[in-house]
Amino acid sequence: MQPQIASFFDDATGTVTYVVYDEKGGHAAVIDPVLDYDHNAGRTRTHGAGRIVNFVREQGLRLEWIIETHAHADHLSASHFIKEQLGGKIAIGEQIRTVQGVFKKLFNLGEDFIGDGRQFDYLFRDGERFSIGQLDAEVLFVPGHTPADMAYKVGDAVFVGDTLFMPDVGTARCDFPGGDAHSMYRSIRKLLSLPDGTRLFMCHDYPPHGREPVWETTVVEQKQKNIHVREGVTEEQFVAMRQARDATLDMPVLILPSIQVNIRAGEMPPPEANGVSYFKIPVNAM
Template sequence: MVPQIEAFFDPATWTYSYVVFDQMGGHAVIIDPVLDYDPKSGRTTTRSADALCAFVAAQQLRVAWILETHAHADHLSAAHLLRSRLGARVAIGAAILQVQSVFKGIFNLGDEFAADGHHFDLLLADQDTLTVGGLTIRAWAVPGHTPADMAYEIGDALFVGDTLFMPDVGTARCDFPGGDASTLYRSIQRLLSFPDDTRLCMCHDYPPAGRAPMWCSTVAEQKAGNIHVGHGRDEAGFVSMRQARDATLDMPVLLLPAVQINIRAGQFPPPEPNGASYLKIPLNQL
């Protein structure tokens, strides 16, 4: 079945979220939902999640799963909010355990945080499948940006997370804890081994001046024109380029709040005795 795809763009974080559904059966999944966050005030709002819910209601869809491609460093996840609103379950790659363990240490989370993946309803291994109405979803492990990145194959579309960007933007950074440029190169080659007309759905777009944001390319377009891996670039050349480029990049603005929320599947840290939840800022650790 060719899935129906509705893309939602969050200009504050350059993020694309998706509702993917079968038109006839009304079954759906949501991929990479955003919880809006103001870093100046520490306040969250639900504008992006509200848009997803409004579309789901208008189309009379039943959302079975919320799929995270990884524990994002550039936006907070709305997975927990949507789980409570829509009755859906939340899935992520099984290597999230490694990511949780690393960041438990960085944030010194202590006994209140168990790095065992229980925050998610399902931990997916490579090539695990889910059936949602007329949709068959296959998970593909594509580590490198982080150890836990997953791409999701649904019909003729691959939701690639942060492995690839649009051809004129390139590829994801690899300098977060557990990231590795050689691993990312091999993951990208795995994606580019799909048929040339396979649709590749981005998690982000950072368009150059003069181009509007876009959410979809094809395998053929990436192989021909991706500025980092196109034209048959070999692994050694990619690793050299990626490491040099990563050394010049600032950390994402929302990395510290986002990771603390996202390793919990979008849940806030437990409230303290005054009823408020707090995030930590580790000084001189990253």
């Protein structure tokens, strides 16, 4: 059985959220939901996530999973909000513990923050199989962008997170803590070893000027056309390109608030005595 897939593009962050389901009235998973965040005002909204909630309800779906491909640095996760509205288990790869350890130190989170992944309902292992109603799914460990990235294969579709972008955009950066261009290359080769017709769904699209956002491609198209890692590009060539390119990139605008939410499975930092949650901004530490 092949999955039904509904896509929701967030213009502000270039992120694509997916609802993957077996049939109308059946079972579903949400992958990489986005919480709207006004960086200047420090204010969140749930307009985009509300579209997801409405779709799931309109289709009569039972939400089983809310899945993160990794702890994103470019948007705040709406996983907690989605769970409050629809139920389901929030899941991420088990290597999230590594990421939590790094950022616990950066943000000096103290003993109140336990970095063992307990904030999530479930931690996936590489190669693990699970179900979404009648759909069979498989977990693929694809580190490189971060040390904790996972891709999820559901039928003939793979949700690749930030490991790959559309062929005319290339690949994701590898200079975040724990990122590694060698690992990224090998992860991409793992994905591109799948059958040529396998559909690949991107987590983001940053379209070149003149092109509308798109987010679906295939293994064969990536092998033939990806500007960074098409067939014939060696690991050494890729690593040299990636390291040189990453050295020119600014940090994502939302990295500091995003990480503080996303390592908590979409929850805000605990409110202080006045009832308000605060983000920490480490100065001269990144």
